[in-house]
Amino acid sequence: xxxxxxxxxxxxxxxxxxxxxxxxxxxxxxxxxxxxxxxxxxxxxxxxxxxxxxxxxxxxxxxxxxxxxxxxxxxxxxxxxxxxxxxxxxxxxxxxxxxxxxxxxxxxxxxxxxxxxxxxxxxxxxxxxxxxx
Amino acid sequence: xxxxxxxxxxxxxxxxxxxxxxxxxxxxxxxxxxxxxxxxxxxxxxxxxxxxxxxxxxxxxxxxxxxxxxxxxxxxxxxxxxxxxxxxxxxxxxxxxxxxxxxxxxxxxxxxxxxxxxxxxxxxxxxxxxxxx
DNA sequence: GTTGACCTTAGATGTAGCTCTAAGGTTTAT
DNA sequence: ATAAACCTTAGAGCTACATCTAAGGTCAAC
Numbered sequence: 605x606x607x608x609x610x611x612x613x614x615x616x617x618x619x620x621x622x623x624x625x626x627x628x629x630x631x632x633x634x635x636x637x638x639x640x641x642x643x644x645x646x647x648x649x650x651x652x653x654x655x656x657x658x659x660x661x662x663x664x665x666x667x668x669x670x671x672x673x674x675x676x677x678x679x680x681x682x683x684x685x686x687x688x689x690x691x692x693x694x695x696x697x698x699x700x701x702x703x704x705x706x707x708x709x710x711x712x713x714x715x716x717x718x719x720x721x722x723x724x725x726x727x728x729x730x731x732x733x734x735x736x737x
Numbered sequence: 738x739x740x741x742x743x744x745x746x747x748x749x750x751x752x753x754x755x756x757x758x759x760x761x762x763x764x765x766x767x768x769x770x771x772x773x774x775x776x777x778x779x780x781x782x783x784x785x786x787x788x789x790x791x792x793x794x795x796x797x798x799x800x801x802x803x804x805x806x807x808x809x810x811x812x813x814x815x816x817x818x819x820x821x822x823x824x825x826x827x828x829x830x831x832x833x834x835x836x837x838x839x840x841x842x843x844x845x846x847x848x849x850x851x852x853x854x855x856x857x858x859x860x861x862x863x864x865x866x867x868x869x870x
Numbered sequence: 871g872t873t874g875a876c877c878t879t880a881g882a883t884g885t886a887g888c889t890c891t892a893a894g895g896t897t898t899a900t
Numbered sequence: 901a902t903a904a905a906c907c908t909t910a911g912a913g914c915t916a917c918a919t920c921t922a923a924g925g926t927c928a929a930c
Contacts, residue, residue: 686852719819
């Protein structure tokens with residue numbers, strides 16, 4: 605299939621597919637006579653693999669590492685895959701924690717603000733941000 | 738005080754302080770004879786305000802909006818401040834949700850992988866990413 | 871009087887992951 | 901045969917927020 609069909613079947617933008625190729629993630633397995641990219645069913649699977657990696661939050665570098673394992677399973681061990689997911693999991697937990705911290709602060713900031721048409725002179729959001737904790 | 742002292746007292750890099758000025762967030766209230774930025778105590782308060790906004794996750798644009806309220810409270814109303822925090826809160830909740838979704842997927846992905854020195858041939862992480870849900 | 875620590879500006883660089891443009895070649899349908 | 905819809909490349913642009921560089925001016929201490 606040509607790039608636009610792969611785009612349709614994966615939902616990945618053709619520009620992005622070319623970008624993935626440049627990044628070493630997904631190379632079309634053939635080129636037509638006139639140099640068009642021709643993707644195989646295997647390429648489609650790889651493209652969907654990449655898409656799922658993205659949904660899990662993996663960076664392109666991590667995705668590349670996972671793809672390397674996928675492409676040559678016998679040369680790799682479970683520990684490699686697991687260490688990638690573990691580090692991603694840790695990263696995500698940290699991000700969640702940070703966001704929850706912000707969420708807490710913001711909720712508190714909100715709590716006493718009337719949110720109405722009163723002058724901001726006594727707005728607790730502003731005064732709290734001014735005063736700090 | 739000069740820029741390096743403000744840097745010390747706020748923990749905000751001098752480069753960043755200049756960047757904030759260019760972005761319209763924090764202008765030194767004076768310049769010395771030789772064109773050095775001279776910051777007042779009020780400027781220090783503003784710098785700390787910006788820092789706290791950052792800790793809450795506000796973008797520079799949102800911070801600028803909050804600063805505008807702070808600088809001229811009588812011209813603004815609580816509703817403005819509250820709408821900014823509300824939209825930020827919403828954004829953060831969404832991000833948390835997304836991350837938790839990823840966290841769940843990753844945890845599931847991990848669950849059945851031995852993580853050992855076995856060949857990745859039967860690694861559940863890889864095969865799950867291949868198969869999709 | 872010179873060394874080192876400060877300050878200034880404009881503008882380049884970095885991150886991550888796309889997304890788009892320009893300029894051109896190919897294919898398909900009518 | 902011509903218009904629309906495809907394809908190619910190199911490289912620019914985008915976002916958000918800094919961070920750094922180059923080239924130069926100023927100041928205080930020894």
